[in-house]
Amino acid sequence: MLAQPGKDVRVLAGGQSLIAALNLRLSQPDLLVDISRVVDWKGIGQTSAGLTIGALTTHAQIACSAHVRGHVPLLALAAPFIAHPAIRNSGTLGGSVCLADPAAEWPACLIALGATMRLERSDGMRKIPALNFFRGLYETALEPGEILTGVELPAREPDEIHLFDEFARRPGDFAIAGLAMSVRFEKARIAKLNLGFLGVGSTPLSAPRLAQACMGLSAAEAGLLAKQTLAEEIEPSSDHHASADYRVHLAQVLMGRLLTRAAQQMEQAS
Template identity: 50%
Template structure:
């Protein structure tokens, strides 16, 4: 089956991209790496869209340190994140995630902004930015605005991006010297979506724990986080399983996904030297 598009235009810069979206009468779709959008169009899950290609806007890619925050352009490709020295130093969770994302061809074309805007609850980057307490930067007809990761993911494939807006960057606190960041997941085969996965961040302010593949959005496991701050891994595992409401499908039952999440949390705790209970 071939894609059905209502038109195509390549934006010269961000201002031009916003103008093209404004002229699309609500049918504009932002095209970055195209790894999710084109697949959806090929299956006719999205038709008649006016594609606004932002892939050549150089200002929207790259990684930099700005004050005490790390800023990542939305067009930065997965593979670039995996080999970037600033990512390795200040947000190693993202570098770990790259190793779990699909296959080399996808990693070389896909962008972090595209992955976040697509908002697949089984994808790694949405859960990562949630655990890292990131802020997402949007540009639209009314100007710039910022949305915390906790408020960004609304439902399956649905985000807080308003009509006519473009996700331009993601920023997060720099990792502290003794900060721990870790991602663990279980998948049937390399490159498959995870049956369930955890993103774990421990810094001076406490633990942040997010879950992927276990609901309609990535979940910030607040009850489990509170138990982890108390060094109570047994209570944290029980709290985590109680917080989850995962789906049952042909890949795994809800009960199995809850079980996996608890097992992964214990593995993380053991690796960082926490006491078992």
């Protein structure tokens, strides 16, 4: 059904964004395909390489999964920031990442975790890194007739610390700025750092130059470096919620705050 040439065919997952868009006539597809009961694309599974999460797994299922808390705690930390319980009960991981709202939590988490996206259509399957999936504002690498069926998450390294925080006007609102972080220290120096900023560009951003420059620094030094150089790597725009400068400021504060928390967790663990 998705492969019909010349037709605007949309899949319906949790409906938490698409139904609103249909109601407002922002989206008027020729055909709507309800995939919400496809069991193969639901659930969370453990593999030797890490975890797989089906595209139709809801935000709430991810939030309370013991597998997620044990292997990718970043997702459990971020889930409570997504909307409200009613939306988390219906909205899906796949719906969120395919919508590709730059202020959404899951896309930023997936790039910070180095996730792989599993894309399928009638003539085959391909996998691409999350970093290459988000192409622009509400734009992804999905091709016509293609559907996201799941994501693969690598196993957490020993001593890897996951952190998430964001700033929003009210609990449940989309974030003005946020940060997903995965960090590992060796002798109190950063040995691995993956970042996923949300709300500060047209896609989630990994700020790779800053992450690389933080190698070998202490948490405090890296926080200072973020203050000095982060503005070169993120490209927020101003809107009625916040100015671009304010978003940069928030991103710098969040980075310093998460690094401080990470250092505290490292000290408690040692």
